[in-house]
Amino acid sequence: MSGMLIRNLGCIVTGNLDNPVRNVESVYVEDGLLAEVGSTTTTADTVIDANGLALTPGFVDGHTHPLLGGFTPRQNALGWCESYLHGGVTSMVSAGECHVPGRPTDPEGLKALAVLTGRSYDAHRPGGVKVNAGTLLLDDDMTEADIEDASQAGIERMKILFALNDVDRARDLVQWGRERDITSMMHCGGSSLPGTDNITAAMFEHIRPDIAAHFNGGPTPLPDEGIDRLIEGTDMVLELIVGGNQSVAVDVLERMSERDELSRMQIGTDTPTGTGVISCGMLLEMSILAGMTDVPAEKIVALATGQVADHHDLGTGVVAEGLPADLCLLDAPMGSQADDAMGALDHGEYAAVDKVFVDGELLVDGSRNAPPAKRPAIVE
Template structure:
């Protein structure tokens, strides 16, 4: 027996791959934090440790595509501690910063915003509350940034821009040039869409998105104020960018976004985030709740809604996670229908709008959560088996 992990007796395996969302099998073999094999228990070798999930569903760890951290597991926006570690109990294993905008005294000049992005990136590389993986240092564009600055930041680990247009800098021709510089060095570009959020911000429409050309249309359902249906349709039809739906936005417009995306064969472009912490609050179950909205309110198969919160986002950021495939990082969530639900399993729970119960969260092949402190209790609980 090798020092590996075997997850067995899986009821359903959700791949996170939008084009092939269900994996045939009942077991997953993990070696050194990487998924080595997905298949049937009888075909896989014994390991030092096994997790018997007793028929529960296993899916990839959720990737929150839109978070506003600062430094450390604390948000001055709502004066809340441990919200990141708490989100692990909501099945989130990775977060992507949309900009450290809530930093007290946040610098607004070119030198300061560059320094903050580098510090944010390096800080979150070294600090993982609750095991959470955080892509920190989402650069917030400011007047005075030059082409060389983007190369400097990329070399220091700043791999994406936070929300373009967030804050008071709105020289759109110059912003479009900066975005092009960012793309040239390999950065992924988010862009604020919809009404103003923080003081100094302004409403941003499809016209601005077409001018700038982001990789992601952030919070297309509003952050928190939604754009018009006409703007949404123009962004879906006239761009190829990812279409983000968030928890802290306009719920009523989500079915319209899904309908437009479906008619445009663009459902595989939808990604899911929370946009927290914000004035709306801190919501550790925000990802699960948004998945249930998209499935329960919009008629999207739950395995596809999960792919929107995992593999679709991984594709945008070129992350080797978010999918239960051989060679990908073993960030996994074990979940089931909650006690008292009429659903038979986690997917059915999402389909009817319930929040699944999480019985386990695995990050890099290590079982970090045995029973979520935040979700309703799962109907089936896992068993850890150690073999001598």
């Protein structure tokens, strides 16, 4: 057994919206799992002096477009997942592997694509990141038998990326998925790809997917009236992303906070896309939302970690005993007027990503992408 003690923590930002901060000084990790939160253990194979930094869950990017490994054909780039790890991301959710050149348009091809990508990422973590992929792109020609096939093949997520011509069929596909515990996401707002059409609030009200993907636009949001209808008239999960309209994101977050409905929110990047590869995209979106609203940074962190994991049943995203030690040590960046990581986010700045762990393994010791910490933790 290999044990790791992280001591001298400033606090733990838990990733749990209901209890977002715990004033705990140490955690003990054993065999990749959080064994003790508020540890009484004093020695271990590895001891890290956190130097007062905040321990958070690794970020869970709720909206990515992986394909295979660290390759993204949309930006013709390699190694993007590892770059995101250096932005604090330890897990990702695929909103569809739609960027494959020559993307299939028939049910058999789309199912095969989802199975291939899902299996590939199950067997391989690019840069160490847990990529939850194999998201079935839905098509008008699919039937309940196709959804059953997907379920039997282990598919756990589906996505309506384009406006389907037959909204009744789309509604049925979502329902058939729901009966098989397949989570449904639906593109929200203006078209993002040539040859596709807008998806309107009326379509959402009819089809009723679980998650309104990029609710603040990907990149173009619904008209204001449509945003009102989905906030007030549905209980869907509303996702905010960095590749969308930030004025709308700030407004939606404030309204959902006032309604005491932050449990319906999550954060993602919606990258790599035409918007680009944004290695610190989760930090960027968190800093915008924390800096420009009154919602405290520790709750914003929960929207970027535990909330995503909860909506997708990932079994990570919170600092709790028994869960994988997918963790970050964060600080205020050098030069910041803030004293700590949450202070930096509340001020509208990136937090410094000092260390990142996946399953208790130290994978980042000084981020190559996020700014450096004021007082780095020390591996003793």
